[in-house]
Amino acid sequence: MSDFLTSRKVRAEAPCTGDCRTAHVREGIASLGAEAARLDRRGFLTQTMLASAALALAACGGSFGLGESMAPSSVGASIKLADYSALATVGGVAVVTLNGARLAIVRTGASSFVSLSLVCPHQGAIVATTSSGFQCPQHGATFNRTGMWIGGQPASNMRSYPTTYDATAGTIAIG
Ligand code: FES
Numbered sequence: 001m002s003d004f005l006t007s008r009k010v011r012a013e014a015p016c017t018g019d020c021r022t023a024h025v026r027e028g029i030a031s032l033g034a035e036a037a038r039l040d041r042r043g044f045l046t047q048t049m050l051a052s053a054a055l056a057l058a059a060c061g062g063s064f065g066l067g068e069s070m071a072p073s074s075v076g077a078s079i080k081l082a083d084y085s086a087l088a089t090v091g092g093v094a095v096v097t098l099n100g101a102r103l104a105i106v107r108t109g110a111s112s113f114v115s116l117s118l119v120c121p122h123q124g125a126i127v128a129t130t131s132s133g134f135q136c137p138q139h140g141a142t143f144n145r146t147g148m149w150i151g152g153q154p155a156s157n158m159r160s161y162p163t164t165y166d167a168t169a170g171t172i173a174i175g
Pocket of ligand 1: 003120122123124125134137138139140141153155
């Protein structure tokens with residue numbers, strides 16, 4: 001296999017770093033097509049190289065459509081604790097949408113709560129709740145119940161928001 005093909009194969013098998021962008025990948029395919037046409041006289045190599053480009057897209061882990069969701073910088077809403085039975089016990093998680101923000105509110109203690117954006121900090125997919133925390137269905141980043149990254153696809157921690165519990169009013173304010 002030529003050095004050119006070998007380098008393309010390595011790129012195709014490399015894990016997504018989160019740096020890829022649609023324009024970049026399209027540019028790479030155009031480059032591959034041009035180079036393949038120059039190197040190939042019988043058409044075989046062209047097909048092989050374009051197939052490698054397709055693999056590179058797959059290795060990107062679906063960056064198309066991802067990275068477009070961003071966790072908002074603030075939420076500015078409140079909920080009534082009594083409306084969410086999942087929050088009646090410590091460890092409970094309520095999934096809510098407030099002011100367009102998809103959130104998980106976690107009861108971490110008798111009078112403490114954390115609010116986390118469900119937008120994956122890797123490329124913007126919506127993470128799912130698990131028995132012990134959260135996991136992104138897109139590339140497998142895993143987070144504990146307070147949103148700290150603990151494994152899978154490297155990513156930062158889930159975005160959290162200031163969360164204040166008013167025991168008298170029975171409300172939870174998310175900043
Ligand atoms: S979008 Fe890649 S791990 Fe979540």
